[in-house]
Structure formats: structure tokens, C-alpha cells
Amino acid sequence: MPQPRKRATIREVAKATGLSPAAVSYALRGMQVSEETIERVRQAAAELGYEADPIARALASGRTGMIGLLCGSLEDLWQQALAVGIGRALKDNDRYALILDAAGDPAREHTLARQLRDQRVDALIVQPVDPAAPLWAELCEGLPVVSIGDALAGARAAGEVVFDNRAGVTLALEHLRERGHRRLAVLTSTRASTPDRPADVHVMAEAGRLDLDIELVTAPQSPASATRVAGEMLDAGHRAFFCFADSIAYGVYAASAERGLVIPSEVSVMGYDDHPMSGLLTPGLTTVDWDIDGIVRAAVRMVVAAADGNPRRRRIVQAPQLHERGSVG
Amino acid sequence: MPQPRKRATIREVAKATGLSPAAVSYALRGMQVSEETIERVRQAAAELGYEADPIARALASGRTGMIGLLCGSLEDLWQQALAVGIGRALKDNDRYALILDAAGDPAREHTLARQLRDQRVDALIVQPVDPAAPLWAELCEGLPVVSIGDALAGARAAGEVVFDNRAGVTLALEHLRERGHRRLAVLTSTRASTPDRPADVHVMAEAGRLDLDIELVTAPQSPASATRVAGEMLDAGHRAFFCFADSIAYGVYAASAERGLVIPSEVSVMGYDDHPMSGLLTPGLTTVDWDIDGIVRAAVRMVVAAADGNPRRRRIVQAPQLHERGSVG
DNA sequence: ACAATATAGGTAACCGCTCTCACCATGGTA
DNA sequence: TACCATGGTGAGAGCGGTTACCTATATTGT
Numbered sequence: 001m002p003q004p005r006k007r008a009t010i011r012e013v014a015k016a017t018g019l020s021p022a023a024v025s026y027a028l029r030g031m032q033v034s035e036e037t038i039e040r041v042r043q044a045a046a047e048l049g050y051e052a053d054p055i056a057r058a059l060a061s062g063r064t065g066m067i068g069l070l071c072g073s074l075e076d077l078w079q080q081a082l083a084v085g086i087g088r089a090l091k092d093n094d095r096y097a098l099i100l101d102a103a104g105d106p107a108r109e110h111t112l113a114r115q116l117r118d119q120r121v122d123a124l125i126v127q128p129v130d131p132a133a134p135l136w137a138e139l140c141e142g143l144p145v146v147s148i149g150d151a152l153a154g155a156r157a158a159g160e161v162v163f164d165n166r167a168g169v170t171l172a173l174e175h176l177r178e179r180g181h182r183r184l185a186v187l188t189s190t191r192a193s194t195p196d197r198p199a200d201v202h203v204m205a206e207a208g209r210l211d212l213d214i215e216l217v218t219a220p221q222s223p224a225s226a227t228r229v230a231g232e233m234l235d236a237g238h239r240a241f242f243c244f245a246d247s248i249a250y251g252v253y254a255a256s257a258e259r260g261l262v263i264p265s266e267v268s269v270m271g272y273d274d275h276p277m278s279g280l281l282t283p284g285l286t287t288v289d290w291d292i293d294g295i296v297r298a299a300v301r302m303v304v305a306a307a308d309g310n311p312r313r314r315r316i317v318q319a320p321q322l323h324e325r326g327s328v329g
Numbered sequence: 330m331p332q333p334r335k336r337a338t339i340r341e342v343a344k345a346t347g348l349s350p351a352a353v354s355y356a357l358r359g360m361q362v363s364e365e366t367i368e369r370v371r372q373a374a375a376e377l378g379y380e381a382d383p384i385a386r387a388l389a390s391g392r393t394g395m396i397g398l399l400c401g402s403l404e405d406l407w408q409q410a411l412a413v414g415i416g417r418a419l420k421d422n423d424r425y426a427l428i429l430d431a432a433g434d435p436a437r438e439h440t441l442a443r444q445l446r447d448q449r450v451d452a453l454i455v456q457p458v459d460p461a462a463p464l465w466a467e468l469c470e471g472l473p474v475v476s477i478g479d480a481l482a483g484a485r486a487a488g489e490v491v492f493d494n495r496a497g498v499t500l501a502l503e504h505l506r507e508r509g510h511r512r513l514a515v516l517t518s519t520r521a522s523t524p525d526r527p528a529d530v531h532v533m534a535e536a537g538r539l540d541l542d543i544e545l546v547t548a549p550q551s552p553a554s555a556t557r558v559a560g561e562m563l564d565a566g567h568r569a570f571f572c573f574a575d576s577i578a579y580g581v582y583a584a585s586a587e588r589g590l591v592i593p594s595e596v597s598v599m600g601y602d603d604h605p606m607s608g609l610l611t612p613g614l615t616t617v618d619w620d621i622d623g624i625v626r627a628a629v630r631m632v633v634a635a636a637d638g639n640p641r642r643r644r645i646v647q648a649p650q651l652h653e654r655g656s657v658g
Numbered sequence: 659a660c661a662a663t664a665t666a667g668g669t670a671a672c673c674g675c676t677c678t679c680a681c682c683a684t685g686g687t688a
Numbered sequence: 689t690a691c692c693a694t695g696g697t698g699a700g701a702g703c704g705g706t707t708a709c710c711t712a713t714a715t716t717g718t
Contacts, residue, residue: 009674020698025676033696054447055387056674059703074413077406077606084403087430091437096444099428101416108420115425118383224605254609276553277406280583282611338704349668354706362666385704388673 008048016044028052058120067303068116069097072127072149073104076189076221077247078273078292079127082148085296086125093304097125104221106130117143122307125299128152144306148299151315158311159302161295161318166202168288168320172242172270173203175286177210179328181240181268184212185233187219187226187252189245203242219248226251227258234259239267240328246271246278249285249327264329274323284325290318337379345373357381387449396632397445398426401456401478402433405518405550406576407602407621408456411477414625415454422633426454433550435459446472451636454628457481473635477628480644487640488631490624490647495531497617497649501571501599502532504615506539508657510569510597513541514562516548516555516581518574532571548577555580556587563588568596569657575600575607578614578656593658603652613654619647 014021027033027041058064090097102109109129123144131150144158151162207214219229230252243249249271256267271287278285343350356362356370387393419426431438438458452473460479473487480491536543548558559581572578578600585596600616607614627645
């Protein structure tokens with residue numbers, strides 16, 4: 001049984017002002033009515049404590065004013081930072097975000113994405129776990145989608161901020177090579193879990209080019225669980241790491257400390273993504289930096305434009321930058 | 330203009346099965362209809378690709394199945410961890426969370442809380458910025474609210490997981506005192522920003538009891554900005570810190586490193602909240618631990634029960650624990 | 659065999675708002 | 689004087705479900 005809603009409805013406001021509900025609706029949104037009527041309605045609404053019901057509004061108009069944000073995996077600190085940044089930026093645009101977490105699971109991503117569409121979000125920002133899913137093509141029909149990270153395969157996205165991961169990988173591997181590391185442990189995250197894992201493929205290709213001896217392992221993104229994997233690699237004799245997320249690199253720090261190994265003299269660590277924390281560690285984590293503020297701004301600008309009905313349909317390719325801080329010896 | 334929704338409606342399913350819309354509605358929710366009919370409806374729904382529209386459902390029933398999560402300030406890493414944990418735990422309960430961020434602003438908290446209510450969330454978890462706001466009393470009428478952190482003043486909450494901050498403060502200050510620190514810089518967070526800041530008051534009281542010389546400063550919760558404040562205190566000669574959030578403590582680490590000061594031999598740092606990262610630093614951050622998993626479990630259990638209509642109305646007082654890791658010399 | 663009770667499903671009134679469309683004053687134009 | 693834009697306004701039909709209430713039919717008790 002619906003709980004007793006004591007709130008005023010638009011009909012009561014109509015009655016109070018002697019207007020029709022329709023007129024009130026228009027007045028409150030400042031359309032098609034005279035200034036005088038608007039003022040009268042405002043007054044009455046304030047007195048009755050009337051506020052339009054967003055659910056009813058959504059049902060009738062098909063719009064909500066909300067923007068969906070579907071994160072790939074909030075376990076990753078960088079993605080957390082991204083989500084928080086986007087939330088704040090949207091707030092500055094008088095929009096508000098509905099944040100959901102796919103938890104790295106393509107099936108869940110599928111479910112939640114449709115759920116957001118059904119919630120009538122005006123637009124969607126997504127950091128796809130599986131950018132190749134047919135889902136996206138379906139979703140992009142009738143809902144502006146802005147993707148961050150990878151481009152959506154075969155879908156007409158309303159905007160894309162893609163990371164040039166090939167360049168990022170090259171940057172990282174070349175840096176490690178220059179510093180004299182030939183044998184590397186590469187800890188990839190579950191985030192790059194597209195079917196064929198293009199980033200991993202590129203890692204292998206670059207390894208060939210640079211004459212590197214690589215062991216590739218999948219690690220969970222949470223620092224705590226990454227510590228275990230990192231420990232195993234250290235015990236196996238690895239001393240140089242390329243981690244596909246800064247939060248994984250934190251695990252290498254912890255595992256090294258546990259074993260009394262010093263970074264960077266004994267162990268070298270390279271991160272990826274540049275989380276705000278990375279500069280605070282000792283030594284600072286050398287990492288590949290994606291300009292998180294720029295990404296946030298670009299994505300938000302695109303999504304707001306799209307939600308307002310004028311999509312830019314632009315693709316911005318984000319170039320990586322090597323941020324050297326001293327964790328590679 | 331509402332975009333063309335090509336989706337099947339309940340009426341189409343009714344037509345296809347030769348039943349009334351009502352019967353279909355019941356069947357899909359497994360009430361009042363025969364097994365056979367249910368199966369028939371399922372079949373037809375699957376064929377038509379029918380899925381109930383959550384908005385329409387919410388409008389008619391006043392329920393959504395969603396649980397609102399209103400965070401005090403997602404800038405704080407600990408609160409991020411809490412939010413992620415709650416999100417996952419709710420997922421395990423087949424519930425899904427709508428996450429919003431008050432950004433430490435009471436006014437925003439006010440707006441968003443009402444917005445969540447208007448969104449018809451079945452229940453609300455809140456980490457109040459201002460637990461004394463009259464808002465809560467209003468909200469608790471007709472919506473189960475579970476609060477984490479502080480108790481809601483004058484409101485009938487559906488559950489409370491309160492932190493015994495007095496005990497936590499005492500624990501921290503006594504530890505620092507035992508280790509021989511008499512002059513302390515206390516960096517409080519904006520999180521405890523209730524009008525009278527009870528935690529701060531207690532700090533001063535305990536300082537008196539323990540004969541401590543305290544300087545109390547407000548610091549932003551983001552590590553990067555906390556670094557600046559910490560630096561100023563270091564430059565002013567402070568060498569012992571009590572930080573009211575681990576993320577602030579990270580700032581002390583960074584500021585110390587910048588100045589070539591070594592923790593714990595030259596600088597002592599005490600945190601508060603035990604973020605997952607804190608164990609990964611070198612040295613590990615000594616902090617006051619709140620058993621985040623326990624909090625998540627308790628809050629989620631309460632909120633799910635309340636959303637299902639059987640509120641427990643319990644108050645759990647969370648006891649702090651000193652987690653010594655070596656950052657206090 | 660007949661009243662009493664379940665049980666399945668139909669009817670129709672909502673939920674609170676938006677939006678199309680028809681209507682009605684105006685005042686300017688032919 | 690008749691005619692047409694013009695722009696404010698009201699009526700009413702949805703939006704896509706849910707639910708209280710009611711009617712048949714099947715089941716049960718005596």
C-alpha cells in the first residue's frame with residue numbers, strides 16, 4: 001500500500017489559484033503563460049509547499065534531468081576518483097548523477113545499463129567493461145551515451161573520450177627498458193577485460209619489439225588483494241613491475257615492504273592512471289598520467305550537451321604522459 | 330517530446346495472453362494467479378521482450394526497490410570505501426543503491442535527501458554531515474532511514490550505527506601521550522562539521538585531562554589539499570599529528586617526505602578510520618580502526634530489513650580499536 | 659444436494675504530471 | 689464589418705503500471 005503522501009499535488013495548486021492543472025504545470029516551468037499568472041502560481045505553490053513529483057514528471061515527460069554514470073569497477077581507486085570528479089562537475093552544471101558500479105562484471109554492466117535507461121536518465125556516461133558488447137548499439141538508439149576509456153564498438157555514441165592505451169603501454173615499457181629492466185612482471189587489471197584484451201596484446205607486441213621478457217598476470221584492482229599477487233611475483237624473483245592500475249601498484253609497495261625490499265633500489269614499480277594518492281607515497285609512484293581533470297571536463301561537457309539535445313558526437317583521444325616520481329630504479 | 334518508446338507495455342502482453350493487464354501484473358509478481366497462467370505470461374513477456382517500466386511502477390506503487398545512499402563527503406577515501414562496500418553488499422542482497430554525494434555541504438545534503446525521498450527509494454542510508462538538522466525528523470516519517478556515524482537528533486531512525494568517537498579520540502590521544510608526545514597538531518576534518526563539533530570538544534577535554542598542548546586546525550579531506558595544511562604545521566615546528574581522517578594523514582606523509590623528515594623517527598602521525606590504503610604505506614599508518622566490514626554489514630542488514638517493512642530500530646555503537654602499525658615514534 | 663468458502667481473474671479507478679489540441683479573447687488588417 | 693493571426697488558457701487523454709473491489713467458478717463441509 002502506498003504510504004500516505006501528504007504532499008500537495010498540482011491539482012491542489014490549480015484549485016487554489018483557480019487555474020487548470022495544465023496552466024499550473026506550464027507556469028512552473030515558465031512556458032506559455034503570462035508573467036502575472038506565473039507569479040500567482042509561484043506564490044500558491046510556496047504556500048502549499050508544493051514541489052513537482054519527479055517520478056510522475058518522468059513518467060509523463062520521459063525525461064528526468066538526471067545523468068547516469070556507470071562505472072566499470074569502483075574497486076579501482078582511480079575510477080573512484082573519476083566518479084567523484086564527474087559527480088562534482090555535474091553538480092556544477094546543475095545536473096545530478098546517478099552512480100552505479102558494474103563491479104567489473106559484463107553481465108552486471110548489461111543489467112545496470114538497461115536499468116539506467118529505464119530510469120529515464122537523460123544521458124549516460126559509461127566506462128565500459130566490455131566495449132564490444134552489442135548492448136551499446138541498442139542503447140545508443142534513443143539515449144545519448146558518452147564513453148570513457150574505450151570506444152563503443154559499432155555504436156553511435158554521443159561522445160567518446162578514449163585513452164590511447166597503446167601509447168600509454170609503449171611509454172611505460174620504454175621507460176622501464178631505458179632504465180635497464182628486461183625482465184618484467186605485468187599485472188593487468190580486470191578492467192581491461194574485453195574479450196581480446198587489446199591492451200594485453202599490445203603489451204606482448206611491444207615486448208617483442210623492445211626485447212623484453214614478460215610475465216603477464218591478472219590482478220584484482222583492490223590494493224589489498226593485489227598485495228598477494230605482487231608478493232607471489234616477488235617471491236618468484238621478479239624485481240620490475242608494470243601495473244595496469246595505480247591501485248595494483250600500491251599492492252607491490254606493500255608486498256615489497258613486507259619482504260624488506262626497498263623501492264626503487266631493489267624493486268622497480270611502474271603504475272598506470274595516476275591516482276591522487278600516488279604522489280603521496282614514498283617514493284612517489286612513477287606512472288602514466290591521463291589528466292583526470294581534463295577527462296572529467298570533456299566527458300561532462302559532452303554529456304551535458306547531449307542531454308540538452310545537441311550532441312557533439314566527438315571523439316577525443318586522450319594522450320598519456322609519463323609522470324616520473326622515482327619508483328623506477 | 331517523449332522519445333518513441335518501442336517497448337512492449339503490459340497491455341500488449343495482456344492482449345497476447347488474452348488476460349487483463351491486472352492479471353499480467355499479478356502474474357509477473359507471482360501473486361494471486363495460477364501457476365499455469367504465470368508460465369503463460371512469462372512466455373509471452375519473454376517473446377515480446379516485455380519488462381516492467383520502473384518509473385510507472387514507482388508512480389503506481391510508491392516503491393522502487395532501490396536504496397538511497399547519501400554520503401557525507403566522497404572526497405574522503407574512507408567514505409569512498411564505505412560507499413563501495415555498501416554498494417556491493419546491497420548487490421548481494423539483490424538491492425541496488427543510488428549513490429549521492431553531499432560533498433560535505435549541509436545544504437546539499439538537505440536537497441539530495443529530499444530528492445532521494447522523492448525518487449521513492451525504499452530506504453535511505455545516510456552518513457549525516459549535520460546530524461542535528463530538523464530535516465531528519467521530517468524524513469524519518471514515512472521513510473526508513475539508517476544513519477552511519479552519528480545518531481540523528483530528534484528523529485525516529487530505522488537504525489543507527491554510531492561511532493564512539495569519544496572513545497576513539499581517547500584511544501588516539503592516550504597512545505600519543507604514552508609515546509611521549511605532549512605537543513600535538515590536531516587536523517580535524519570537515520566531516521565532523523556539526524554545529525558544535527562534539528569530537529573537537531572532546532579532544533579539548535581529553536587534552537586537559539592528559540596534560541596535552543594542542544593546536545587544532547581544520548583540514549580538507551582530500552589528501553592533496555591536506556598536504557598543504559600539514560606542511561604549514563610542520564614548518565611551524567609540529568612533529569606529532571593526530572589526523573581526523575586517514576586521508577588527511579596521507580597529507581602529513583607527503584608533506585614530511587617533501588621536507589626530508591622521516592616517519593616515525595622524526596615525525597609521528599596518527600590517523601583515524603583505517604582506510605585500506607593505510608596498511609600499504611611505509612611505515613604503516615597507526616590509526617583508529619572502525620571495522621568497516623562490520624559497519625557495512627550492520628547498516629545493510631538494517632536497511633534491507635527496514636525496506637522490507639520490518640525495521641529493527643536498533644542502535645549499534647561501534648567501538649574503536651587502536652591499529653598500531655608504526656607511524657608513531 | 660446446498661450453503662459456505664476459496665480461488666482466479668476482470669473492472670476500473672487511480673498515481674501526479676505533461677502535452678496536444680481546441681477554444682477564446684484580443685487587436686490589427688482587408 | 690468580417691477575418692485572421694496571435695498568444696494565453698482549459699479540457700482531457702494519456703504515460704505504464706498497481707490495487708481495491710467484485711464476479712464467476714471450483715472446492716469444501718455437513
